[in-house]
Amino acid sequence: MPDNKAVVKTGNEKSISPAVIKRLPRYYRYLGDLLKNDVVRISSKELSQRMNVTASQIRQDLNNFGGFGQQGYGYNVEYLYNEMGKILGLDRTNNIIIVGAGNLGQALANNQDFDSNGFKIIGLFDVNPRLIGMTVRGVEVYDIDMLETFLKEHEVMIAALTLPKSKAVKVAEQLVDLGIKALWNFAPVDLHFSEDILVENVHLAESIMTLSYRIHSQNQ
Amino acid sequence: MPDNKAVVKTGNEKSISPAVIKRLPRYYRYLGDLLKNDVVRISSKELSQRMNVTASQIRQDLNNFGGFGQQGYGYNVEYLYNEMGKILGLDRTNNIIIVGAGNLGQALANNQDFDSNGFKIIGLFDVNPRLIGMTVRGVEVYDIDMLETFLKEHEVMIAALTLPKSKAVKVAEQLVDLGIKALWNFAPVDLHFSEDILVENVHLAESIMTLSYRIHSQNQ
DNA sequence: TAGATTGTTAATCGATTAACAATC
DNA sequence: TAGATTGTTAATCGATTAACAATC
Incomplete structure (x- = not known):
């Protein structure tokens, strides 16, 4: 019988650091503003310049929750905005x-x-x-x-x-x-x-x- | 003629980290509460238990601004409260x-x-x-x-x-x-x-x- | 003096940045 | 395809904790 340690999960498998969590609403705000200005796609580099953070940080932060971007393209603003909204629990009342x-x-x-x-x-x-x-x-x-x-x-x-x-x-x-x-x-x-x-x-x-x-x- | 590099100071000699700065008002609040309750002295250990942080952090934080405590005794609450007030710029209008x-x-x-x-x-x-x-x-x-x-x-x-x-x-x-x-x-x-x-x-x-x-x- | 507790250095931990292979 | 840009690993940086000699 194979031992199946590490199969039991502790609920919150990968817990997100407080530092990351605190940044999420700001991403959401910037994405909302971009969306309002009809920006369709954005790269981590361009977003980093607007937000005055590093592109690396943006990519690291987002990848805690999944791969929302596409190589060579960047991120679709509307998609990412909606996904962030779900992550933040804003898709419900x-x-x-x-x-x-x-x-x-x-x-x-x-x-x-x-x-x-x-x-x-x-x-x-x-x-x-x-x-x-x-x-x-x-x-x-x-x-x-x-x-x-x-x-x-x-x-x-x-x-x-x-x-x-x-x-x-x-x-x-x-x-x-x-x-x-x-x-x-x-x-x-x-x-x-x-x-x-x-x-x-x-x-x-x-x-x-x-x-x-x-x-x-x-x-x- | 001796070169006197490093004599010119850059204004803010030892800059305090943002993480420390953000904690200062909370120390100030706790000290104010202690003062109101007529607590005369407190050790970093006891304060750390009340504030739910480590004693080490308290000592490190305070020592950015000077040695306010006394070995074997701890900190005088009123003195530290007043010093923190000065550090925070609350001693003026x-x-x-x-x-x-x-x-x-x-x-x-x-x-x-x-x-x-x-x-x-x-x-x-x-x-x-x-x-x-x-x-x-x-x-x-x-x-x-x-x-x-x-x-x-x-x-x-x-x-x-x-x-x-x-x-x-x-x-x-x-x-x-x-x-x-x-x-x-x-x-x-x-x-x-x-x-x-x-x-x-x-x-x-x-x-x-x-x-x-x-x-x-x-x-x- | 002995005990307590600081101030401070060293070790650890976590978060940020850099780098680059993967890939659209 | 070539160029762009991600996802992710590794390196760096900074902040927290532990430890302890100094000292009241």
């Missing part, structure tokens, strides 16, 4: 709720970029009675007490956390308990859950601080 | 203008985190007559035509760009012409200027896309 309907939550709800990429904001939640009942771009603001009911009735994977630091951790725990799988966290705290709960942080204060650092370190 | 006074611009203007770290939003600008004249948290929204006048009267290094993609590039060029040194760009475009103009991007669409990628690639 990703329902999102926004918890915290203040300025930032409303700004997200109003952002058209999301809709056009398959993200659909289907509800905002807040504790503030002045906000509850409002609609933002057609999306209602619900009482945060309605979360459980709402999440039973709608399939939602992603919750954006646009609420004060003090409430973020507790609400995040509640959301995870209610079945949310991914947190898009705008609060200046680090959230820790089990491995299968995904967290993507947008730390604005940290972003502006790195800019400040660079300004003040510029000339020594 | 950093004036900011926000160009684009929509939801996102208003959200930034309302964000208290910035004030407490030495960032001061001193003006918003927009083309929309409905917004012009409004105040957000005490800060006025000006006609975008007033930019030149305003920037002559105020010392501003940083401009936040919270306006539509279509206008971002042109307005950015105008701001650079008017002497702005750093752009905090929220529009989904890449801005390219000469080396001394700093750009920090916050690409929200790209952020949510990486989350989407991770969701859909989770189980194969």
